[in-house]
Amino acid sequence: MTRLSTVPAETPKLPPLKLKAAVVDLDGTMVDTADDFTAGLNGMLAELGGAPPVTRGEVIGYVGKGSEHLIRSVLAARFEAEEAQARFEMALAVYQAQYAKINGNHTRLYPDVERGLAALRDAGLRLACVTNKPHRFALALLEQYGLARYFSFVFGGDSLPRKKPDPEPMLAACAAMGVAPGETVAIGDSENDAIAGRAAGMATLTVPYGYNHGKAIQTIKSDGIVATLLAAATVIAHHHASLEAGSAASQSSTI
Numbered sequence: 001m002t003r004l005s006t007v008p009a010e011t012p013k014l015p016p017l018k019l020k021a022a023v024v025d026l027d028g029t030m031v032d033t034a035d036d037f038t039a040g041l042n043g044m045l046a047e048l049g050g051a052p053p054v055t056r057g058e059v060i061g062y063v064g065k066g067s068e069h070l071i072r073s074v075l076a077a078r079f080e081a082e083e084a085q086a087r088f089e090m091a092l093a094v095y096q097a098q099y100a101k102i103n104g105n106h107t108r109l110y111p112d113v114e115r116g117l118a119a120l121r122d123a124g125l126r127l128a129c130v131t132n133k134p135h136r137f138a139l140a141l142l143e144q145y146g147l148a149r150y151f152s153f154v155f156g157g158d159s160l161p162r163k164k165p166d167p168e169p170m171l172a173a174c175a176a177m178g179v180a181p182g183e184t185v186a187i188g189d190s191e192n193d194a195i196a197g198r199a200a201g202m203a204t205l206t207v208p209y210g211y212n213h214g215k216a217i218q219t220i221k222s223d224g225i226v227a228t229l230l231a232a233a234t235v236i237a238h239h240h241a242s243l244e245a246g247s248a249a250s251q252s253s254t255i
Helices: 034-048 057-059 069-074 079-101 114-124 135-144 169-175 191-202 229-253
Strands: 021-025 125-128 154-155 185-188 203-206
Touching: 021 169, 021 229, 034 069, 034 079, 069 079, 079 154, 114 125, 114 185, 114 229, 125 169, 135 154, 154 169, 169 185, 185 229, 191 203, 203 229
Parallel strands: 021 125, 021 185, 125 154, 185 203
Antiparallel strands: none
């Protein structure tokens, strides 16, 4: 069973306006896929031959920047630079074939994810999933866990020319949903999510139980840490309620 981090969280500081949408990351935020990555990479290495297997701990340090970065990192740790580069194209193709066979087989849904998505939707937010995982793998996972129905749009790492931490996919998600970035919150587990969200002009929230490239959660500059997606929805609902209360009080004082 996947355990959540017990990192304490202060109350996030959200912008003084009502949020209309959320952009949610996948790996490390909604699902723990580290064991899938490990199995796929070890299948790749076994087929290529001549290299020791990866461990879950090693893989966690590489996850979050797309398949190309993942493969390059694994090869760089096992071969000289010239050989790693020469093996890259074949390794990537073999890895994708291996991953397609096991996608979701070793994955675990983090606690309160579906309840959190439902609560975000009930709070009036439109939802998009933006991940650096290839689109077909991301959509298959969301469908496997019954989460696809919560999202208006799903953007994978191959959906656009640039991936997170570039803001392009975040801005594309906002455009697709018809909302302004300033009315949107980005929710993820890594600095890539926060950097991309900030660069796009979004509020940012971080969950503490994911990967973050093997770095401590406290290294991420975001608007706050939330224990789960359900906690994120609760924070946003309270934020909206306080805005409405403040508006009502302001109107009352002018009567």
